[in-house]
Amino acid sequence: MENPFVYGKVVRGKYFADREAEIAELRNDIASSQNVIVFSPRRYGKTSLILEVLDRVKAEGLLTCYIDLFKVTSQETFIAAYAREVARLQGGRIQTMLKKIRDLLPRLVPKVVMKGEKVDLEVEFEFDPRADKGPLFDDLFEAVATMSLQTGKKAVVVFDEFQEITGWDVKGQIERQMRTHFQMHESVSYIFMGSKRHLMQELFRNKNRPFYRFGKHFPLGKIPKDEFAEFIQRHFEETGYQTDLDAIREILHVADDHPYYTQLLCHILWDRKRQEKVIAKEDIYLAVQEVFMREAHAFHDIWDMLPLKSRQLLVALAKEDSPQVRPFSSGFLQKHNLGSASSVQRAITRLLEEEVLEKTNGGYQFTDVFFKRWLRQM
Ligand SMILES: Nc1ncnc2c1ncn2[C@@H]1O[C@H](COP(=O)(O)OP(=O)(O)OP(=O)(O)O)[C@@H](O)[C@H]1O
């Protein structure tokens, strides 16, 4: 029997829990061609949520595009990724599809390739990398709106991990072109998603950036406790496991309701208890140790990248473990031997940029509960 708790990849269908309120809100936004900026810390479920939303609106006949900027590293790969989505949108027989693509993207030469052993046709694009890309971007950024007009269907275009654009579009050239086109599109909803809060804020809240005030801000929170508990209980029970609400509440408590960690803990528990098929509160602590083992490499990577002062500060904050702690107070600085308040300020700025900490009303909090626990064990 397959483990019903999925982690580390997009969750779909029955493996996807709740989010009904968020789905309804995003569907409304898309229906009214509202632009939306969705952000949350890593692994809260942005991609899973938006793909679920796209599935549903596609079933209602809308045109949907999803472009993941995580793997995009240059203007060229961006053009290729965007154009591939436009091609996919065309669907239909290959000949008709190619003709339509030529009309929409006259400056790109489509090339049909076969992927893998299966007859899986995909369209790739060729262009002269030295050519002036201005006109090419005009075609590209108009393509979805044109299709929307031609078909009379509303459209939605999602850019996942949008903050990555700042890495290669250094002068903001693409950003400006996108805005110029997108703002005219009345039947298209553009959705920008990202997990680096400070970069997303820079892109959408800074007056000097092209996308300033371009859409509605949609911070994605965790999954509500009750709904998540119901989902967990159902999956354990449907696979023949006995459990009780107490144990499930403890799992959620230990994982701090974090969607990824909650699923990871449940996954481990399900695996460990294949024989007995009973989940008790005591089992959870062993599962937590296994989470540390599995995540250790990721924690080491974060640790590695941080300068000494940030490390010292993090260990101090993890040990204090209170949202009320005032990291600039002389008491805290002296107790943990942290030097001057200004050096701690610099360290905090860095940790906020790296999304290791987040600012909450007045205090600072770890974005990753397990990283905090890992530090406390040091
Ligand atoms: N609605 C949900 N129901 C159940 N599990 C979920 C849900 N959303 C997220 N998860 C859990 O969190 C994990 C990460 O989800 P997803 O990749 O969608 O998040 P993300 O915010 O896009 O992450 P990243 O920051 O890495 O891009 C999933 O593998 C799953 O374990």
Ligand SMILES: [Mg+2]
């Ligand atoms: Mg994602």
